[in-house]
Amino acid sequence: MFGLDRTTRILLRAAVASLSILTLAQQASAQTLRMWTFLDPASGKDPRERVLKKLIDQFEAANAGVKIQVEPQVWQQMTDKFLAATQTGTAPDVMWVHLRRVPDAIKLGALANLDDLFAKKWSKEEADDIDGSFWRFSAKPGAHYHITHSRSNVGQFYRADLFREAGIDPKSLTTWDKFVAAAEKLTVRGDNGVTTRWGFGQAFATDGANNSVVFSVMLDKNGVIFDEKNRANWATPAGVDGLNLQLDMIRKWKITQPGAVNEKNDDLYDQFNAGRFAIIRGASARIPRAMTALGADKVGFFGTPSFTEGKFSPAEVAGWSVGVWSGSKQKELAGKFVEFMSSKEADRLWTMEGGAVPIRKSTVKENAAFFADPKNAYLADVAAAMLEAGWFPPDGAGAGWNEELNRAAQDVLTNKTDTKAALQKAEQSYNRAHRL
Amino acid sequence: MVRSRGLQAMNIAMGVVVLSIALLNIIPLAWGVLASFKPPSQLITYPPRLFDFNATWENYISVVEGGFMNGVRNSTFYSIAAVALALAAGGLAAFGFDRFEFRQKGTMFVLVIASIPLAIGSAAILVPKFLFFASLGMTNQWYTLPLIYGVHSVPITIWTLKGSLEGIPKELDEAAYVDGASSFMVLTRILAPLCKPAIGAAALLIFIHAWNEFVAGSVMVDARELKPIQPLLYQYIGFFGREWGPLTAAATIAILPILLIYALFGRLLVSGLTRGATKG
């Protein structure tokens, strides 16, 4: 048709060929569990994907006739898609929800009560093993709805090789003074005054923002960033001090690149790999990838300094909360799989083969040798920072505070806005978005 | 054609412009292709490494072993089906709009033009759109993406083909009617061959749109087996960070079929055809 004789023939043939080899989506049978995650066990490009594959194989072997069908999703959209699919009845049986969206998912009634499915039956010992801030966070209205995997924490990546060279002990950098002094030492300026390496790389772009220095300072000094009505409460002395501290790294001490004003977290990791930054602020989940590029001995992690010697400032935790869809027709089976993915054996695999932060205390206790290995030391460091200073968003908090705080930083740097005024503007913008 | 000196000067100036465009277009993509051959430790360096790296296939191997080719196959089917659907529906409609009179024709054409923003900006109402299709059970089906991709391209296909039909004298249709052709024959035997450049351009646009579409591809289907390439590509910009090596390798693989398609349809855009249709 359309007279494209030759071309059409080629295309039609190709179309028919692709049709015939296209495998259609399998209809979920009674014994098929669908799961949405950002991990693709079929690809196996990441250690954690290989662990997931192993766990699925084990589960399928132990439960004859059951098939786990993983439907890998794009991580940014996955949770929203789940919330929407819950309404149309097309959500998967097992779901990985972004930690920050968990309260929303629970309020929507999208997640099933795990206590009813399996956690009630746990022995006290078993329950204690998994207990912790994450498990408590998952218990919103009195019951547990998810178990958080792929835990991550914002903190400082450092180039271990450069630290060794400069003779700096990262464990000692618990106060901002010491931190700044170390970063100044690590900053390298060429003869022409051009900086070839910055001590502390930061990124203030609003896209994909992590929580920044000001955020940690506010939590350190005030303990909260929202008022009792969940309104942003940032234009405080702590906020002003924090933002000034964050920006003085550029303005005063020149240890942060001026380009930070509009650079992104993703840029930081690249620059870190390229040796342009000695320390960056980053999410611990990305350590294994930095190690792949640089070698395990060159990357380390420490928490966020504070104004108190020997104590870290709080920083936001992240993770993926695995739960069961409340509308699933196979809740029991789905619960069984969630429990299995979080079992002792599974946690061992996630940690030792997948490089994930352990979710069970016993995993750390029983594998001391593994954690003692310098290659894996970062896992203990991350776990320690999380334990000591992990911050969970309060109930009823909205979202977008990192973005708004970064906008304030940009505002001050670009428009020379007064720090407090910039924070007020950010507060208003946040409160307006959340009708507060 | 006679060329004046002014025309030649214009030609030289245009040559310079096109050359700069070529550089601006080729450099980032060439850089991406180079990156796809770099091992992780040599990917991100300062100063940037142009050629002094140890070339490796590992990124490609990891991409292919990661099941990317399944996505290539899906996207090939989706894109070809979208081209077929949009050209068929759009071609018929363009013919109807240009060559016939009927009631509410103007209103219908307004709807066609109004559909262009609805198609291009469809991500803006992603959530209600998902709810709409999912409640009809039309998500996560083999036909979901061909339908969406095809229809997204229907308005612009109608418009471009109609624009091209306008230039073809109506006497040709009449001659064919008198020669015994049905209106469908007039379309397929007489008008379509004369619209080849526009059909080629439309086919390219439809194919490229379907091939590079990301949002619907990631939201409207769930199953691994149904995923087109763009969401799969996005897996390399994952939660654990950007993987430039596999990302650029996958993008390099993804661009090859388009170049192939361009060689096929772009041919139609190389020479014009409407000469000598009539004399008047």
Add this chain to the structure above:
Amino acid sequence: MASVAIESVRKQYGNVTAIRDVSIDIPDGKFVCLVGPSGCGKSTLLRMIAGLEEISGGEIRIGSRVVNDLPPKERDIAMVFQNYALYPHMTVAQNMAFSLRMRGVSKSQIDERTKRAAGILNLEYLLDRYPRQLSGGQRQRVAMGRAIVRSPQVFLFDEPLSNLDAKLRVQMRAEIKQLHQRLKTTTIYVTHDQIEAMTMADKIVVMRDGIIEQEGAPLELYDEPANVFVAGFIGSPAMNLIEAIAEGGALLSTSREALPFDLPRGASGKLTCGVRPEHIALANQGLAGQVLLVEPTGLDTLVTAATVAGPIVALLRERTSVAPGDHVHFRIDQKHVHYFDGASGRRLQ
């Protein structure tokens, strides 16, 4: 082959009436020319016969079939367009074969018939060319080839020669006429050029404003135009038309001077006298005039002069030495003076 009957046909575009109540009878095998000025409805009528325009009223029959509601392909007609409308993406052979292919004629049949038609029109050497590679005359011939290849019942021509230069036009005119004599297919030919109509047609239909002014054999129309319009339209150079008043048994010009025409019986009031230029000759006495223009064509000479009856054109068979400004006299052949009613324009007698 078939006769074509057009009965009380009307054509309406919204409020505009393009054709009102037209009836024509075209016997089998005849060559009929529809002629008239632009916008007279002749092309519309042709397109209605072809099936390209809807018929608002009346009936068109080809042979014994009423074709009002038949699409073009079922009317068994062939048409040659003013712009030729050759399919640019097909070779000459393919252009000619197209209608046969549409009718599912076998390949060998198509080849044979295409060759035969090409032979008739001397197109054999052009069969593999594309229309863009042909000259205007060649395209015209291909358009005709495309029409004859199918041996339809009726040929329709829509001003087919209007895009050709004068010489080629004369040549093609002859060819079309010969072709008709050879094929004897009923032919309806639309033109605005009355010479074409005169030279080719068995029957001419003169149209104006959507109605038929007169129909008949070419010489019939020439010799006995039914009204002023036909009188002025048919014949080149055109007939001299002189406004006159019959008063007191004499014919007077509009400026009340005596005219050298006989007064027809029973005539009174305003009327129009018509004399063809070849019926006016130079003489020593008669209608006096002053020469305005002399146009020698070689074969004959046209002399235009100002007279009491207005400007008069005379066609002289012999060479003449008159020059602009000369005072001359004309003799008018009274046998060939046409009289038309001043109000209705109809022929008197």
Add this chain to the structure above:
Amino acid sequence: MSIAAAPHGTTPGARTARRIRPLRLRLAGVGYVTPAMALLAFTLILPSLYGFYYSLHNIRYLKANEFIGLENYRYLVTDPEFWHVVIRSTGFTAVAVTFTLVIALSVSLWINQLHGPFALFVQIVVILPWVVSHVVGALLFRWVFVNDIGLGMYFLEQMGIHWFKPVSDPTTAMAVLVGFACWRTLGFAMLLLLSGLKSIPQDLYEAAHVDGATARQRLFAITLPMLKTPMLITLVILTVSNLNNIEGPLIVTGGGPADATNVLALDLYMRAFAKFDYNSAIALGIGMFAANILLALAYTRLVKSHG
């Protein structure tokens, strides 16, 4: 048509206005447009209407709760920052579209006179940024031209220019965004215009040539008028595409610094996916649809009234 004496009753336009009239062909016209109209109605128009209906509700966790009328719209338009974004987007789109259209027109005119494989090759080079995955294209553009560790900045540094960081300054960041928009859309604008150029009958040029028209006269008397529809299509698509493009502001300039490149598409994205404020996001989405449609129709009217 003839210039022969035709003193009475000429109906000008009677010829040009004629179309295929028979009734069954008129019905055929409806038949030909029906499949496309049905597809558009079902796949684009209905979901959009549903989207509008959805936007009239209070949306929590993506679920439409109680009906609140136009409250979401009211809340959006009373946001003082919103109007800055609207103005910025308008300016950005106008500049980017104008640049792209002018460059694309000259490039396609130039390509149109090329022949053979070279013509194909040039086309492919021009269209490259459009055919590469849009996300990857934006990432590479940023990496190579804008990033501190990219080729572009390295090259500048080698020339002794250390102070120039294109996306750190509000003005240059906007210039980068416009540059990226041109880079991204040029190829496809060329494609549309080129197909238009190829459809212009060559006879016209020959006739004009015989009439002694210069190259410039041919351009203005034939090419541009004949290119009206393709230019209109390109204009509409470029406008809509730039207004809705997310990769540029999100990946290349990040909307900053200090909102200098924060345009509507990014604002929508941030409302929906960073702040989870679906109420205003869906209102903005529907509002952008309405604005885009009005713009497209206005263009069409404008061109028609000048034709």
